[in-house]
């Protein structure tokens with residue numbers, strides 16, 4: 001994705017905004033997090049008195065291990081973009097801005113460009129689903145041998161896998177009935 005030049009926006013009055021479409025076929029996210037599909041969405045860039053605010057939303061899918069069967073599966077996610085980019089160069093004077101007061105701030109680079117890949121990467125990495133499932137009602141893994149029960153729904157162990165202590169309880173329950 002090309003970097004977005006915001007020189008014109010930096011010269012406009014606070015409140016001025018423009019919307020930039022986002023469409024990425026692929027984007028490295030993190031060592032342990034990969035995309036399973038393209039990123040599509042848009043971001044609105046708004047001039048404030050001191051910065052450019054970036055607000056928007058992208059949709060994609062991530063390759064995430066299922067929380068029950070552990071098979072990496074594509075999980076759709078919607079990621080909110082909410083970032084503030086501060087200038088590194090004063091747009092009027094052309095002089096470097098003193099960045100020492102806010103060293104952690106996200107910066108517009110010294111060509112007045114914003115790296116949207118970085119913005120999207122940040123948003124997507126925070127958008128992981130809390131309880132990823134490869135499918136509704138995933139059967140997970142057999143607690144006894146670890147086999148994937150989705151591949152083998154009839155999977156059983158001798159004694160139906162009932163713990164002897166539970167078997168005694170089941171016995172008691174049957175007698176009470």
Ligand SMILES: [Zn+2]
Pocket residue numbers: 066067068069070071133134135138139140
């Ligand atoms: Zn699963």
Ligand SMILES: [Zn+2]
Pocket residue numbers: 142143144145146147155156157
């Ligand atoms: Zn088993």
